[in-house]
Amino acid sequence: MNSIRRQLLLWLALGLSGGILLAGIVLYFQARDEANDIFDYQMRQIAASLPRQAFAPIAPGQSLPGLDDEIMMQIWDSTGTVIYHSHSRSVMPQQAELGFIDVPGPGGMWRVYSAQIGSTVVQVSQPQSARKEVAAQMAVKTVMPLLLLFPFLGALIWVAVGHGLAPVRRAAADVQLRDMNTLTPIADQSLPQEIRPLTQAFNDLLDRLQQAMQAQRAFVADAAHELRTPLTALRLQAQLAERADNDEERRAAFSDLKNGLERATHLVHQLLTLARQEPGVQAHVPVDLAALLRSVVLDLSPLAEHKNVDLGITEEAVGSVSGNADALRILFSNLLSNAVQYSPSGGTVDVGMQVQGDKLMVTIQDTGPGIPEQDLVRVFDRFYRADNVQSTVLGSGLGLAIVRQIADLHDATVSLHNTARGLQAQVVFQRC
Incomplete structure (x- = not known):
């Protein structure tokens, strides 16, 4: 069954859910942009913090100082010999292009920053997945209060919709309590502006119906009054015909009876013709x-x-x-x-x-x-x-x-x- 309440609650719930989802998506992209700026700045600071003197080549079996697993760094000299790398198990390809660049690497796309320090080139790399994970966490933390408010907002919407539709229920109850003879208008002073066109149209219909019923009652009363006289005359004329003592009186009585029948027939025909001429019945x-x-x-x-x-x-x-x-x-x-x-x-x-x-x-x-x-x-x-x-x-x-x-x-x-x-x-x- 089609229900305004159900439709309102459904669309409001969908709208609220869609709004929260859209807000989460927007916040995610904003957080990702901010995370990119922060991590890019961090990568530049890492490269800038390295000493200016030349690095010594990596000695065989030397223990490498480790950085965060989300950061990978390589250093090579002017001959292309790697003199330092932070992770021996997954070395990023050497990128001679200075500045920032996105390249494919182990586990997906990587953000790579290359800078020349003295006679060496420093390359700092970070997986894009780490940045996306941070952005997602930031977006979830921002949207979480809205999700916690969702039940409260749902209850508020339920109460607001019920309160807003209460005038409709009152108007429906007013109509339901009426009988066929109660055609007084529905009071719409306290009804919302959106409902008044419906009640005004209904009141206009009640007014036309009342006028039609009054006209019908008047017509029936007039028709009953007008038919009473010719029917009474017909009965008297029939009685006179029965009591006639000779043929002349009988012929005169039957002549009057015939004229009375013609008048009654004409009256009934006119009444039926008048009753058929109702508004909206005839096509133009x-x-x-x-x-x-x-x-x-x-x-x-x-x-x-x-x-x-x-x-x-x-x-x-x-x-x-x-x-x-x-x-x-x-x-x-x-x-x-x-x-x-x-x-x-x-x-x-x-x-x-x-x-x-x-x-x-x-x-x-x-x-x-x-x-x-x-x-x-x-x-x-x-x-x-x-x-x-x-x-x-x-x-x-x-x-x-x-x-x-x-x-x-x-x-x-x-x-x-x-x-x-x-x-x-x-x-x-x-x-x-």
């Missing part, structure tokens, strides 16, 4: 708005002919909008069907489409009675119908609410205006 693609309008006008032509209303497109522009074609079809179908239904016989419904900069505006002008000014804003509310609406017109007060919701989902604006001819509906889209 470029839609040819002119072609869509022509298709909707063609679909509503039979209704217009039945009502003797002249329905047509008077002005058409070219342009596309980003949206869902099915949802936009419902939007324009509701506006056009309202315009046709409320236009008197012999009236007209004109559809126009204009380009205004980076926007597309669709206008629907009818010759109906219009809407009272005080009702122009409220007609977009669910289940609200204007006072001048004829009771004979089939409707449930949801058509314009669906129009407004679909327009909002497409970042469009919809408005209604009374004109000298009747009512004009305007829908403005952003071009894509």
